[in-house]
Amino acid sequence: MNKTENQKAWFLVLPVLVLVAFNAIVPLMTVVNYSVQETFGNNVFFWSGISWFEDVLRSPRFHAALGRQLTFTFTILAIEVPLGVLIALAMPRKGIWVSVCLVLMAMPLLIPWNVVGAMWNIFALPEIGLLGNALNALGFDYNYTRQPGDAWFTLILMDVWHWTSLVVLLAYAGLVSIPDAYYQAAKIDGASSWAIFRFIQLPKMKRVLTIAILLRFMDSFNIYTEPSVLTGGGPGNSTTLLSIDLVKIALGQFDLGPAAAMSLVYFLVVLLMSWIFYTVMTRDDEANQ
């Protein structure tokens, strides 16, 4: 058969290419550009090779921030995913309470992130905040602006409050899509509620949970607004997560080279870990095909 050569199709791809170039490739390449040069005022640049990367990877400050970031992300994942699944399991499947629950659950997700930070900032203040005041009244010596432990507690509580709903909504969507017949079949078999969860609900929720975990991982690893409004990274450096540290270096100290190198390392860490997460969680599916 004769195939007519027609290269016009490339023009159809062009708009997407331009769009991607402007919102991803060009900014990224700018960062790459900064990361390999020494920057002085008046737009004077010197080639510096990979020295910034060496500095970043050897810097105890970066290690500490990365450590805090990992601690934060894995703590909230360990809380939000099981808690979200539990809440989803407890939610009604039919009746008027369904919409009530769904709206209540969606509420925290609708609040702008900086507002969430400001809300919790005030809510947790030891003297006037409802939470802070109540904790102190109960005899706890609670002050999140002074004690790192309290700052972490507040930070994690805030994130759990803000984002568990996302896991709940996704898990709930997975649950309601399971036909009644599955539950009946399990009942006929005499399966326990644990067996129903383990062999029906969990496998049927697996896909949405994979998405939930990935989303929560990426979002929490990139989190900036809420902790920055709540604690500003303090007290000291105790809640300075990667993104907060990055902003301090890039905009506070205006060290473009190290900041750019750190951004790229940060980006690669997120990419690598997302890939590992995804591969591990979908390994079973692959093996089945």
Next chain:
Amino acid sequence: MLELKNITKRVGADLHIHPTSLVFKPGTFNILLGTTLAGKTTLMQLMAGLEKPSLGEVWFGGVNVTGVPVQKRNVSMVYQQFINYPNMSVFDNIASPLRVGRVDAGEIKRRVGAMAELMRISAMLDRRPSELSGGQQQRTAMARALVKQSDLILLDEPLANLDFKLREEMRDELPKLFGERDCVVVYATTEPTEALLFGGHTAALHQGRVVDFGPTGEIYRKPASLTGAQVFSEPPINTVKAVKSGHIISAGGALSWVAPEDLADGDYTVGIRAHHVTPFETIGSVPVDGTIKIAELSGSESMIHFDAFGGDWVSLSHGVHPFEAGAKATLYADMASCFYFAPDGSLVRSGEAAGGR
């Protein structure tokens, strides 16, 4: 023996199952025939104990089991959707009811193996349900239901989601699977042809009522009522109001034929199945004038929908008979094969069986 004694199911203000009494003997194949929402699934759930009747009792083997939860009864069920445990192998799926019943490992292996052999899925035992075709998935589900030697096996439209060829195949195999068992089998279907193919006993359901129950062939030929005939006719049965006076029955002013001698004078609803209405004249047939709506011509059959007596009539005949939509046409009804229903809907005389009922 499964006995339903006057069971009723009420959900809120709606009566889903009207008072129903049925007796199913062990070793019999019983069919619940009815359209979607006729109450087949609800009735099965009541039989299984998945639902509790609002009123009435369920007896099994001479014991009142009303309110006994399903896991304490020896019941299996197969659904229209292919229900298997998604992350278990086919072997583990089939074995699952036995494991709950604490059967020892060697026995499980033997029984699962034998069942897989019977279902022709022996080669798939290590796979997961998602790696099987629809037919194999349903075979797995059936193997799970059959492996545990239940007293009551409920099949809720198990072939509805399979493609045509597979459905035909499984229809042939199914009765053989239950042939030697001493259990009560109940099979729900929307298709009259499926019921006729399986034989056994059929309960015709309509809007939550059992309108007819008996040996399948018998209730096909002699439905108890117009509703029963409607449930058990596909394509739908044609009806016309008629009056018998003297030797003549006349319908809609346009149609008249010689009345059977055993029929009393009076008003009747005449029902005639689509395959007794044909495009060609036969001995004793009566011409019916109408306007063609659609002619569906498959390879060997013609299904012709036409307007007659202000209603929708259907003719089903062998061969290809082209008709133009919108055209006036005359079709021929074999009135010797029609049903006569009294004004209250009960059957007075069936033309498909010798004598009235």
